[in-house]
Amino acid sequence: MDDEEMRRLLEQSGYDADLGMRMAEDAQRVAAGELSETKFYGRYHEELLAEFGQDDREFNELRDDLDGEVVTEADDPDGLADRLASLADTEGLSRRELMAKGGAAAMALGVLAGSGGSATSVGGDSGGDDDDRTRWGMVINLNNCDGCLACMVACDQEHNLSRGSNWMYVFTYEDDYQEDDQNFLVRTCQHCTDSPCTKVCPVGARHTRDEDGLVLTDYDICIGCRYCEVSCPYGVNYFQWGEPDVPESEINDEHQIDSRGRWVGSRPPEGVMGKCTFCVDRQDGQMGEEKIGTTACEEACSMDAIHFGDMNDPESPPNQHLSAYFDDNENDRSEWENRSEHTVSSFKLLEERGTDPNVTFVGNEPSQHARQVEGPVTYESVGLVDNRKEVLDNGAMASAGGDDA
Ligand code: SF4
Ligand code: SF4
Numbered sequence: 001m002d003d004e005e006m007r008r009l010l011e012q013s014g015y016d017a018d019l020g021m022r023m024a025e026d027a028q029r030v031a032a033g034e035l036s037e038t039k040f041y042g043r044y045h046e047e048l049l050a051e052f053g054q055d056d057r058e059f060n061e062l063r064d065d066l067d068g069e070v071v072t073e074a075d076d077p078d079g080l081a082d083r084l085a086s087l088a089d090t091e092g093l094s095r096r097e098l099m100a101k102g103g104a105a106a107m108a109l110g111v112l113a114g115s116g117g118s119a120t121s122v123g124g125d126s127g128g129d130d131d132d133r134t135r136w137g138m139v140i141n142l143n144n145c146d147g148c149l150a151c152m153v154a155c156d157q158e159h160n161l162s163r164g165s166n167w168m169y170v171f172t173y174e175d176d177y178q179e180d181d182q183n184f185l186v187r188t189c190q191h192c193t194d195s196p197c198t199k200v201c202p203v204g205a206r207h208t209r210d211e212d213g214l215v216l217t218d219y220d221i222c223i224g225c226r227y228c229e230v231s232c233p234y235g236v237n238y239f240q241w242g243e244p245d246v247p248e249s250e251i252n253d254e255h256q257i258d259s260r261g262r263w264v265g266s267r268p269p270e271g272v273m274g275k276c277t278f279c280v281d282r283q284d285g286q287m288g289e290e291k292i293g294t295t296a297c298e299e300a301c302s303m304d305a306i307h308f309g310d311m312n313d314p315e316s317p318p319n320q321h322l323s324a325y326f327d328d329n330e331n332d333r334s335e336w337e338n339r340s341e342h343t344v345s346s347f348k349l350l351e352e353r354g355t356d357p358n359v360t361f362v363g364n365e366p367s368q369h370a371r372q373v374e375g376p377v378t379y380e381s382v383g384l385v386d387n388r389k390e391v392l393d394n395g396a397m398a399s400a401g402g403d404d405a
């Protein structure tokens with residue numbers, strides 16, 4: 001998706017497109033370590049208040065800064081860190097607990113009196129690197145994929161997706177740097193640990209769950225501004241533009257509600273953003289204990305390509321798959337020009353962007369010469385619609401834009 005297309009999407013939303021474009025670019029710079037979250041927060045706070053009447057973006061680094069790291073005056077000209085530290089002491093809370101109360105709570109407590117807004121969202125932080133917490137993720141072995149699209153069909157059916165909303169997406173591509181005529185890239189939301197999409201959401205709808213790292217959308221409060229969509233480097237967001245194909249009366253809404261009582265699962269309602277949830281209702285036990293740690297796409301794959309589980313658990317299926325693979329094979333992560341043909345490799349998509357995805361691929365990464373081609377099984381033949389049959393070049397395999405449904 002090029003800049004012009006992104007701007008067009010934002011303009012359709014009726015919100016400030018220029019603000020969305022600038023924030024998307026800067027959110028990616030934050031993920032890449034080129035801009036501090038604190039500066040990013042300050043740069044857009046007033047504009048967000050003017051446009052949306054609130055600023056409930058999720059911040060990770062800022063929260064950590066407030067939890068004890070030094071925040072420089074240049075980074076925090078309003079003295080936010082000091083004021084929160086002082087309030088935390090008064091309330092008898094740790095600064096992390098205070099921030100976890102969310103922006104509205106901080107406002108109510110008067111911490112941001114004068115600035116008129118809040119500094120964080122209800123979603124919690126990124127989950128950090130604490131090993132004792134679950135971090136759901138995937139290892140996808142592209143060498144095993146045969147392009148049958150069963151994963152796409154399973155996701156579509158389980159989540160009642162509208163036509164064209166392919167939360168799971170299988171690209172077939174040819175590549176001058178790979179031996180086979182048909183190569184596959186199986187792509188979901190990467191559930192990034194440092195996700196640009198959560199940094200730009202003005203209402204805190206797009207959030208990262210503290211307890212397991214899932215990146216979700218709170219359908220109850222999403223206003224459809226589409227800022228998350230243009231900030232995501234992976235093009236995995238699908239805006240529910242019209243009436244969903246499956247009406248609400250036909251979906252089991254009890255399955256879609258999280259522990260806060262918020263609607264985060266299945267397809268979004270009209271005017272709301274959707275994307276892969278890592279089957280949140282399964283992970284929350286709403287489909288039965290036996291479904292925890294599984295996904296619909298993984299279950300449907302008969303080629304042993306998709307492995308879902310807790311990336312912080314060395315014994316989990318994805319980690320076991322990875323270690324078994326590399327016990328037998330050498331991982332060659334050299335640049336394309338230096339990589340021998342058909343060597344074993346693992347990679348994360350656009351890893352250089354600093355988003356720290358929770359999806360690892362086994363197989364060869366598409367090179368800059370990759371071209372999308374018709375797959376062995378067409379989308380139409382399995383009842384799906386492909387809204388983005390565009391030629392993907394210059395590394396855009398990973399950044400083809402999301403679509404409307
Ligand atoms: S892949 Fe995109 S939508 Fe998913 S967490 Fe990362 S930035 Fe957000
Ligand atoms: S989740 Fe909804 S409100 Fe938040 S940035 Fe995306 S479209 Fe806007």
Ligand code: SF4
Pocket residue numbers: 154155156159167168188189275276277278279295296297298
């Ligand atoms: S993890 Fe679940 S929501 Fe995500 S692509 Fe697979 S089936 Fe769809």
